[in-house]
Amino acid sequence: GQQVMQIPQYQHVQEGEDFTTYCNSSTTLSNIQWYKQRPGGHPVFLIQLVKSGEVKKQKRLTFQFGEAKKNSSLHITATQTTDVGTYFCAGSNSGNTPLVFGKGTRLSVIA
Amino acid sequence: NAGVTQTPKFRVLKTGQSMTLLCAQDMNHEYMYWYRQDPGMGLRLIHYSVGEGTTAKGEVPDGYNVSRLKKQNFLLGLESAAPSQTSVYFCASSSWTAEAFFGQGTRLTVV
Numbered sequence: 001g002q003q004v005m006q007i008p009q010y011q012h013v014q015e016g017e018d019f020t021t022y023c024n025s026s027t028t029l030s031n032i033q034w035y036k037q038r039p040g041g042h043p044v045f046l047i048q049l050v051k052s053g054e055v056k057k058q059k060r061l062t063f064q065f066g067e068a069k070k071n072s073s074l075h076i077t078a079t080q081t082t083d084v085g086t087y088f089c090a091g092s093n094s095g096n097t098p099l100v101f102g103k104g105t106r107l108s109v110i111a
Numbered sequence: 112n113a114g115v116t117q118t119p120k121f122r123v124l125k126t127g128q129s130m131t132l133l134c135a136q137d138m139n140h141e142y143m144y145w146y147r148q149d150p151g152m153g154l155r156l157i158h159y160s161v162g163e164g165t166t167a168k169g170e171v172p173d174g175y176n177v178s179r180l181k182k183q184n185f186l187l188g189l190e191s192a193a194p195s196q197t198s199v200y201f202c203a204s205s206s207w208t209a210e211a212f213f214g215q216g217t218r219l220t221v222v
Binding site for chain 1: 142152153154155156159167169201203208209211212213
């Protein structure tokens with residue numbers, strides 16, 4: 001079945017440093033989504049990418065979807081303590097297949 | 112604007128007991144999901160539904176059953192709870208391949 005792998009599993013950064021998490025799928029995806037889960041909370045949708053090579057920005061967050069639609073990345077510039085949490089990617093390869101989540105990257109920011 | 116509501120929020124079960132977790136959404140979404148979250152394991156799909164009256168197995172379905180008799184409700188049942196089912200359970204709903212909305216989660220402990 002479809003698998004979504006995410007690295008790294010953990011990342012500790014000093015406040016102000018950049019952070020990147022990578023997501024790779026075993027199959028071509030129709031779209032990829034990114035979620036953030038704060039400690040003790042539930043996953044919250046950040047963004048969806050649909051087109052090959054697509055790049056989207058949300059303030060300090062930059063999301064990319066690979067040309068082959070099998071990989072994606074989330075880059076945070078100049079991390080802040082408010083960025084702490086676990087970032088998940090999730091993808092599906094057709095309209096009737098469920099969202100499959102990566103294992104997530106837990107980000108810690110040291111002030 | 113309730114979104115996705117899960118009940119109960121916390122529960123302690125004895126091994127062998129049964130229980131049902133209820134998920135209700137008020138967004139008229141076709142898709143509903145049940146995930147479990149364990150430390151370091153990310154979100155693993157238990158069962159999902161693409162419409163009223165339909166259900167399908169996910170990655171880790173053993174020991175669980177589901178029903179979707181009404182479009183707005185998705186029930187997850189544990190017939191004979193085991194300590195390995197201690198976890199945080201999240202329900203989510205979405206409209207086709209759009210963003211998924213998550214409930215607040217149910218923290219289940221089986222002793």
